[in-house]
Structures are given as C-alpha cells and as structure tokens.
Amino acid sequence: MLLNLQDVEIAYGRIKVLWGISLCVGEGEIVSLVGANGAGKSTLIKGIMGIVPLRKGCINFLGHDISKKHPWERAKMGIAYIPEGGRVFPDLTVEDNLKLIASLCKNELNVRKRLDMIYSLFPVLRERLNQKAGTLSGGERQMLAIGRALMSKPKLLLVDEVSMGLMPKLVSSVFETLKALKDSGISMLLTEQNVSEALAISDRGYVLENGRITLSGNSEELLENEQVKTSFLGI
Amino acid sequence: MTFGYILSICTFASIYAILILGLNILTGYTKQVSLGHAAFFAIGAYTQALLVTKAGLTFWSALPLSIALSMTIGVIMGLPSLRVSDDFLVLTTIGLNFIVMGITEYFDFFGGAMGIIGITMPTLWGRPLSTSGYFAITALFLMLALCVSYLFSRTWGRLAMEATGEDEEAAQSLGINTALYKIYAFALSSTFTGLAGVLWAHSIGSVFPRNFSFEMSVLFLSMLVFGGLGTIRGAIFGAFFLYLLPECFRFIENYRMLVYGALLTMIVILQPNGMLGRGGLLDRCFSKLTKKKAENQGIL
C-alpha cells in the first residue's frame, strides 16, 4: 500500500469534522472520495498533507508513519497537493510558480525535463511564462496548479475538487489529463462533487457522509449503487 | 508604613480601580483594545486642573464639567473605531496617546512640560479635606462606580456591547447597530476614566505630561488583562493587585515596569481570559466548588 489511513480523527478547535476514517490508496491507483459539500472531504485531504493536525489516528506513507511530520517533509517524501479552486501564488509569475517547487530538488537537468513535460501537457502555460499567476483565467490557473504539483515528481497526488468552478469543456479535459497521469504511474486520491465524472476515471471510491465513510467499493459498483444516488439527492 | 501613607496608597488604588472599570467597558465588553487609555485619563485630569487653577472653580463645580468634557472628547476619539478595528485600532489608540501627550507638552496653555501645579484639596463645608477625608471621597466614588458598573452589567446595553465585541455580523443580524454601541462604549469608558483623572489630579496636586505616557497605558491594560477582561471582579482585582504589589513589596518597586510588562505578556499568552475572568484560572477553581454544590442540589 502506498498510503494507508487508520482511524483518523480531525477537529477544528472543539468541532469534530471527521470520525474514524480508514482508507488506503495502492500503487498506480486512482481512488476517489465523494460526498456532499461539508462532508469533510477537503479537510481529510488537508489532514493527509499535514496542513490540518490530526486529533487521533495515524497515516502511513510508503511504510513510514508520517502523521507527526511537517507538510514540507511530507512533500519531500513524494506527496503533492492540488488545492481547491486553482490556488497558486498570485504574485509570482507562471514560471516562478513552477520553478519554486523545482528549487527544492537538486538536479538542474531534471528540472528542465520536467518543465518541458509540463509545457507539453499544458501548452497554454508556455505562452504565459512571464505573466503573473494571479492574472490567469480560472482554467489556466487550475492547469498551473496541476503543473506545480507535477514538478516535484510525486508518487501520490492529492487532488481537491479539481472540477469546481471550471467550464464544462475544461472539466473533461482536466479529467483526461488526470487519467493520462495515472497511466504514467502516479497514484491519486481525488475528492469530487461531480460524482459520476470522478468515479468514471477512478478504480475505487469511498463515500463520505458527515465526516464518516459510509460506503466503499469499486467504481462501477458505486456508480450503480442506489444509495449513492439517494445520499446525493435524497429521493 | 504610616497610616497616612497607607491611606494615600488606598486612595490611588481606588482611583485606578475606577479607571479600570471604565477600560473594562471599552476593552472587556466591546473588545476594542485600547493601548492609549492614559490619554483619556489625561483629559479628565487636565480639564480639572485647568478649571480649578485657571478658572478658579471649586472641586465640586468643576467635577461635572470635567466629566462631561471627558465624555465628549472620548466620543470624538472613538470615531476612528468605526473605520479601523483589531490591531489597527490598537495602533490608533497608541497614536492618540502620543498626540494628547504632545499637545499637553507643547502648548503653554496646558503648562507645557512643567505641567500644572497647585491643585488644592477639595473643600467640604468650607474646610479643606484631610488625607483621610479625601480617601473617603475617593472610596465613595469607587462605590458609586462599582454600583453603576454592576447595574450596567445587567442592562441590554452591556449585552449588545458584548455581542458587538464577540461577532459583529451575528450582532447585526440580531438588530444591534454595532457602530453605535462602539461609540457608546467609548463614551461610557471615557466618563469613568475622566472621573478617575479628576480624582487623581487632586490627590497628587499637580499634573505633568509624563504622568500620562504610553507606559501608563500599558499598565492600565495589564491591570485589566491580568484581572480578567469583561468582568467587574476582574477589573477591581487587577487594579488593586497590580498597584499594591510593588507598594507592599518594596523590593519590586525597582522592577515595577518589568513586572508589569512580563505579566502582561505571560497572561495574554497563557491565560487570555485573566485570573478572574470568565473561564480564567481562579474562576475555574471557584466554579468547580460551586458546581459540586449544584450537582448535590440536583440529586436532592
């Protein structure tokens, strides 16, 4: 197992958000985490990244317990995070946004190679190299956010609501990209409100309801599951 | 320690207690932190000093005028709080402290750096008061201030102020005009503080600009934060404790500001609600005792 969560509990101050979450992500797998707004998906992702401290439980990554590590230490171990809503550093140029991550790894040649890889993946970014990231459109920013995460050559990508606020056409192209990345061997844990789209590209899925995992299984099974439909529309 | 000395210490402690009760309304209730409260203190003291020495009024006739003027200027100085909040407001109050100090220091009208001297003891029935008589008057005013504070703590106004301080949006959604209550708080607070200034001017007999420095403001805030924001018992406890501490233990006298500064830092980091404040250290001890009682009653 690449990532393994055991009985994780997270609280903001006195308010508990997540209860006893256990899940795992295997090598080369895409796992999606679906659920309504406020179910605690983003919080869980932040907990795995280390931005939000755990109240209880442990997180195993590549066989090491990382639950006490700082977020930057986790990043260096190979976890990358694509935050909600295309969050990038708005006052840095596109190139600096990408290079910032690269500056953390030593090999100069690798950096060039990865930059080229990202530009070929997102040709738009090459055109905007020296533009400040804050001036990009929503879709371009989301691409930059993905590009940033890829710069560190991660083993695991945490993707938070990648489709939110994107044009429908872009949504499918972003999902295509994610699928292509999976084929190149990167594992992913993604949260989505867009249930069917997310389950379509993922291998397995977990349904999160009010801070607890209520359902898990293969994507096809989940898609067919009546309970998924009810927990989203309450018919 | 002579009896007279003890009396004068108690007089000063009472005056500070009145002031801290005033600061409590501003900082304890509406959470508008003032690190320039010495300015409000100065306005009361200077007005009284001027009225008594230059206009030749008596203590009693000048008192209402000074307090009214303190309140008016307090409202004017509170106007920035409508535009700035949080730490910017703290900066603004520090600024106000320096502006008031600068003005009193510079203009000859206020006596300049030499200050105003010769403020006599008030007279009662034609005879000037003795030290003990003045202490009695101060203590009386402290009682009055306590009563007013207590009654005020039971009004709608205090509830609205606390609500404003806790969360402006929620307060507004319950019909509270938060801007108005911020100004009310300034008005009430500067009234109390002005009264303290008046009493102080007479007990010392002179006023100097350096009596109202930024350090004094820090002292005032330490007293309140130490005792506990937003409670009357905390305000009284903080004022008496921190004022009497160096007076009772003379060896601390030399380190007075060090103790105040260090206490302020430690309390605000470790016990943000103060010793006697709601949820504070001593408060929890007390409530533990009372809770046990309550449970017993519940069983019975």
Place this chain on the structure above:
Amino acid sequence: MLQILVDAIVLGCSYALMAVGLNMVYGLLRIIHVAHAALYTLGAYVGLYCLYHFSSSLWLSLIFGAIFSALIGTLMYRIIYNPVLTAPRYVPLIAGAGVFIASQEIFRLLAGPYPYPFNASFKFLSLTHSHLRITETQMLIITFMIGAFLCLYLVINNTNLGMMWRACTQDMELAASSGINVNLIIAVNFMIGSALAGSAGVLMALYRNSVFPTMGAMVSYKAFVVVVLGGFGSIPGAAIAGILLAVAESLLGMVPLFNLPREAIAFLVMVLVLMFKPKGLFGR
C-alpha cells in the same frame, strides 16, 4: 536648508531600517511586532559592550549588535508569537507591548539609567562643502541603508530564498504543502528584520553618541507610523515613507504654527491615514 534635509534623511534611514523589519513580519504573519523596538536598543547595548570590552572597532560592534539582535528576535518569535498565532489579532500585539516595556526595564537594571557615550573610531568618507557638511557617520548610515535595501531587494527578487519568502507571504498553507520549510522561512525573516533593527541601533548610537534604556522608544513608535504610511507589508514603501516622514517632520518643524512635538505630528498623520486609507498610502 540643505543641511537640514541631509540630517532629516539620516534620521529617516533609522526609521526605514526599523520599519522594514516590522513590515517583513507583518507581510508574513499579519502581526504588528511591537517588541521589535527592544531589538534596536539591544543592538546598541551589545555594540557598546563590544566596544568597551573587546575592541574599539566599530565594525566588530556593528556585526555583534546585528547578530545578537537576530538571535534574540528569532527567539522572541518562538517564545512569544508562535503560541498565539491563531489567537485574536490584538493578542500578539499586547504580548509584544509587554515584552517591549519589560525590555526597557531590563536594560535599565543591567546597564543603569544613564546614557553612555558611544565613541567608536572608524574611517569612512565624508563630505564638506561651503554650506553642506555630511559627517563620516552620516555618510555611513546613508550608505548602510542604501546597501541594506539593495541587498534585500536583490535577495527577494533574484534568489530562491527570496522566491520562497514571497511564496510564503502570499499563501502560507500552499507554500508548506509544496515543500517549503515554512518554519525556516519565518526564522530567517525574523533574523533579517532583527539584524537590521540591531544595526540601526548601533548606527544611531554612534550618530547620537549615546546609549540609554529608552532610546528605542521614539524610533520604534515612528516606525509604526512609517509602516502605516508606506503600506503594511510593503518593503520599498517602508524605505520611501521612512525618509519622507523624517523630512516632513523637519520641514513642518520649521513652520511656526506646526511647531508641535515631532511625535504628535507623526501620530496625527498616522491616525488620519489609518482612518481614510486603512491599507496605507503606498499599500497594495
């Protein structure tokens, strides 16, 4: 006239050096770092100690003053600010004010209330013209300030460290999760700001030829004004506003009607700016 301007600029340099530290801290942590003033005095005292006990070289005391301030400044963050980062915003400010008041007393108790002279020998450029005289010390201060700001500018805009610093000021969470050691950046930030404050202390001690416990008070209060004028978090703003404030103070001081004490004018301006342009004159 020109002479007054030069004197004002020298004063402005000290404001700017203090303000830049305040601004760096504000930009990163949104804290108004009142205890910064203590570092100015600390720098001066350490420099003085160095001068009396080790060597008469100014350079050594300047370096020691800066290093010591940097260490204590970083320590201050760990002990005082780190625990209260999530508290209401006035809490760190009050904590800082407490430290600042206490520090003045510590200096008084350790070194006595009386001013010490600060006689350092050094060689530097000076300029003497018919009406204008820029002393060696003034020249040194101006050069130091220009040098310091140039270095800072270059570091921030052209190095990896600067880039990481900028990233942290924009989005601390994202920076941490992209692998930037945020604790390190904050420590470095406090070190640089504190070192500048400490060296400003040494330089102004040299300029005024005296060191005393409350020397930091006025300069640091002015530094708040500078921060407000220059815009919270803006480093070039601090440099420009520092010098502008000092010049304005000197010029206004010559107009009879405005002959208020300098700090009163400065704070009046600050309160007005806060009310009408809460982000500062040059603020973003």
Place this chain on the structure above:
Amino acid sequence: MLLQTHEKESGKPRNFVDKNVLSLKDVKKHFEGLKAVDGVDMTLNETEILGLIGPNGAGKTTLLNVISGLLMPNEGEIVFRGMNITSLPAFKRAKLGIARTFQIAKPFGLLTVEENILVGLGCKLHGSISSLFQNCRKKEILQKAREIINLIGLYGYKDQLTSSLPIGLLRKLEIGRALATYPSLLLLDEPAAGLNNQERNELSELVRKIREKGIPIILIEHTMSFVMNLSDRIVVLHRGRKIAEGSPSDVANDPLVIEVYLGRKGGKHAS
C-alpha cells in the same frame, strides 16, 4: 403566545398586490468580477419552508447574506412584506423581523446560553439610549428566555458559557437566538452541517415546530434527505443562477439538477 409572528411596526397597510412574505427581483451580487449571485428572482409565501440547494460555490450563502443585509446587492430589489428593504442595513432588517443563523455557528462565546438568548430578545430595544439603562434581567424577560431555551432543549445548559458547547447544541442555540427576535422570516444557513443522525432528527423536529408557529423559513442545506423531507418547495442554484424550482420530488427528478449534482460522463452541462 410564544413565537407569534411579529406585527409590522410601520403600520402601513400591507400592499395588496404583494401577498408574498419576501420577493427578490433580479438580484445580483458581484465580487471583483466573480458573479456570486447573478440575477435571481425568487418569492417566498406565508408559512412555507423554502429549500435552497445547489453545489459548492453556487451562491447560496451569498444570497442569504444579501437577504439578511450583511451584503448589499449590486443590482435588483428585495421586498419584504410590501416594504422595499434593498438598501436597509442588517440591523434594521433584523428589527423588521428577518432573523438568521450562520453556516459557521457564531455564538457569543463569552456569554452564557441564557444571555445569548437575551441578546436576541432585546432586538427591538437595541440601539436606543434607554437600552443602556434598562434592566434586561426582569422576571418576565427571563421567563420568555426560559421558554425559548426549553423549546430548543438547552435548559440544562442555561448558565454555561457557549464557547464550551458542542456543535450540535450551538446550532440549536443559534436557532433559539434567532427565534428570540420574534421573527416573521427565518433564514437557516446549513443548520445540519456537522451533525450526526440523531442530532439531525432533533433539528428537523425543531424546524417543523417553528413552521407550525407560522414562521416562513428559507433553508440552505447540503444534507439532501434533511432538506427534501422538510421543504415545501425547493429552489436550485447553480453558479449564481436559479436552474430549477418546484416540489422536492420534481426537483429531484429534474434531469438538469441530477446532472449538476452527479455530473454526466463526457456530457455537456447546461449553464
């Protein structure tokens, strides 16, 4: 006695044409280019629970803020019981009878539960100079406060500081505080978020009770079963626009709504 709808103070005769409690006409709210609410028309009838749903970022909370007056709309008109309140500040709207709760509970943490309710009870009085002198702990006032505390089931916690309460009780407290203002319109912003099943059931009981008193409610909620069971009518927002409206079952079967919520693989979204 308790929870009578509040009679309009202005005394103006109610507009005959406008039978609705609240009507929004083409309301728009923009934040620096982001169209959070982009032209919403909506009406609310007497004694109705209106569910307001939509995916993340649909503009629901913004719309609620515009109605309660914490945000001013850029365009459009808001009419409450025949009165144009578009430019009234929030505290005046509260006095007219619009009460609300918050998505992130905002209790007054250093006040006790009882005092929190009292703040609400003082709604009509707040702001006047006399509020600075009037005792708020008179017997009859405390009695009213106690009734409301009993209604929300927090009596055992009456004298506790609210900062020490768990989230489930805070939500009830917020509702109680809003009820204390004797509202004639109640806005609930995600009252069930973060609650467990039992707490949620209790909450929906409470909401039903309030409706029986005749207070119309606008309810934002993400927990679908909760909102579907309670609402008489549902409005679906998506990207600041209204995309569907109707009875719960109509809305649940609306293809557009299903698409927005579940998405359709490779499908085109209507916008």
